[in-house]
Amino acid sequence: MKVMQLLPELNSGGVERGTLEIARALVADGHQSVVVSNGGRLVNQLENEGTTHLTLPIHKKALSSLRQIRPLRKLIETEQPDIVHVRSRVPAWLTHFALKGIPAHKRPHLISTVHGFYSINRYSQIMTQAEKVIAVSDSVVKYITDHYKNCPPQDIVRIFRGIDPKAFPHGYQPSAKWLLDTYKDFPQLEHKFLLCLPGRITRLKGHETLIALIEQLHTQYPQLHAVIVGGADPKKAAYLEEMEKSIASKRLTDKITFVGHRSDIREWLAFCDVALSLSNQAETFGRTALEALSLGTPVVGWNRGGVAEILSRLYPQGLIAADDHAALLQAIQQQVDDPQPVAPVTQFSLKDMCDQTLQLYKQVALSK
Numbered sequence: 001m002k003v004m005q006l007l008p009e010l011n012s013g014g015v016e017r018g019t020l021e022i023a024r025a026l027v028a029d030g031h032q033s034v035v036v037s038n039g040g041r042l043v044n045q046l047e048n049e050g051t052t053h054l055t056l057p058i059h060k061k062a063l064s065s066l067r068q069i070r071p072l073r074k075l076i077e078t079e080q081p082d083i084v085h086v087r088s089r090v091p092a093w094l095t096h097f098a099l100k101g102i103p104a105h106k107r108p109h110l111i112s113t114v115h116g117f118y119s120i121n122r123y124s125q126i127m128t129q130a131e132k133v134i135a136v137s138d139s140v141v142k143y144i145t146d147h148y149k150n151c152p153p154q155d156i157v158r159i160f161r162g163i164d165p166k167a168f169p170h171g172y173q174p175s176a177k178w179l180l181d182t183y184k185d186f187p188q189l190e191h192k193f194l195l196c197l198p199g200r201i202t203r204l205k206g207h208e209t210l211i212a213l214i215e216q217l218h219t220q221y222p223q224l225h226a227v228i229v230g231g232a233d234p235k236k237a238a239y240l241e242e243m244e245k246s247i248a249s250k251r252l253t254d255k256i257t258f259v260g261h262r263s264d265i266r267e268w269l270a271f272c273d274v275a276l277s278l279s280n281q282a283e284t285f286g287r288t289a290l291e292a293l294s295l296g297t298p299v300v301g302w303n304r305g306g307v308a309e310i311l312s313r314l315y316p317q318g319l320i321a322a323d324d325h326a327a328l329l330q331a332i333q334q335q336v337d338d339p340q341p342v343a344p345v346t347q348f349s350l351k352d353m354c355d356q357t358l359q360l361y362k363q364v365a366l367s368k
Contacts, residue, residue: 006086034079072098076098138158157360160285197228202233211226217333285306297342
């Protein structure tokens with residue numbers, strides 16, 4: 001079987017990670033794997049793992065991208081994949097037009113994955129116009145069935161994203177060297193009960209909620225300290241400054257630490273006592289919450305989207321009614337006074353995700 005995946009670029013993010021994971025699984029199972037994108041820093045890894053990468057500028061949401069229809073059609077005709085798997089809207093539209101110019105009996109099968117709660121319009125509808133539409137959570141299944149009646153329910157296949165439990169083993173602890181380095185860089189974190197808010201600095205992630213939480217609890221629990229793990233894009237510098245001023249005005253500078261963008265997220269999630277998921281909008285999956293639970297770190301989060309699906313199955317005591325700040329306060333007090341352990345995670349594995357996706361490919365490839 002030959003599968004061609006299409007996405008805008010290969011730099012970082014959940015879509016990119018998923019593409020690499022499926023490419024690796026295809027190669028391991030003896031199939032041919034091809035990825036088409038505008039390139040990026042993950043191309044080397046992809047190629048080293050046995051996938052062919054073809055560079056095509058299919059990343060821009062602009063009319064000029066229509067010039068790529070013919071080159072993409074030529075690529076598809078040359079490569080002759082059994083399946084084309086689109087993971088983003090611009091590549092999906094270009095593929096739609098490219099396939100129209102190929103005789104029906106020579107066209108590959110078409111699969112899409114809906115990774116996000118896209119704006120509801122004709123432009124986004126293209127993601128639901130494939131033979132099979134993969135939804136990354138039950139929340140995404142509901143989003144598609146509620147908003148895109150053109151997509152037959154039997155064509156939607158729910159395949160949860162997954163993580164490798166070996167990469168996030170239950171009970172994992174950072175090395176002594178990591179701890180020494182961290183306490184050297186951030187001495188204020190030693191002997192504290194640490195709340196971790198992972199994610200980039202944007203208004204969506206719930207930083208204001210965290211600041212209000214610390215303001216309410218720091219007198220009662222002097223050992224409580226918040227760690228914000230994530231960097232600020234240059235465009236978000238003003239928001240970061242606004243937050244820092246708010247923290248200073250509340251006299252909480254010694255209670256909240258920004259550690260910036262980190263590549264050692266596993267260490268931070270294992271190091272902290274509780275991880276938080278306080279996004280103002282529903283996330284389609286909630287990988288970071290799953291990674292924390294896999295390590296054995298309790299997660300407290302709003303009852304929204306994919307995070308709610310993970311918590312309801314793995315750690316229901318961490319699930320809080322969305323935007324119920326009193327319940328959030330109570331949940332954190334409970335965690336400080338009497339920490340609730342997390343059982344080893346046996347669901348949402350990377351292997352399950354890959355197995356189910358390859359099974360779908362095979363099923364579609366064998367259909368007429």
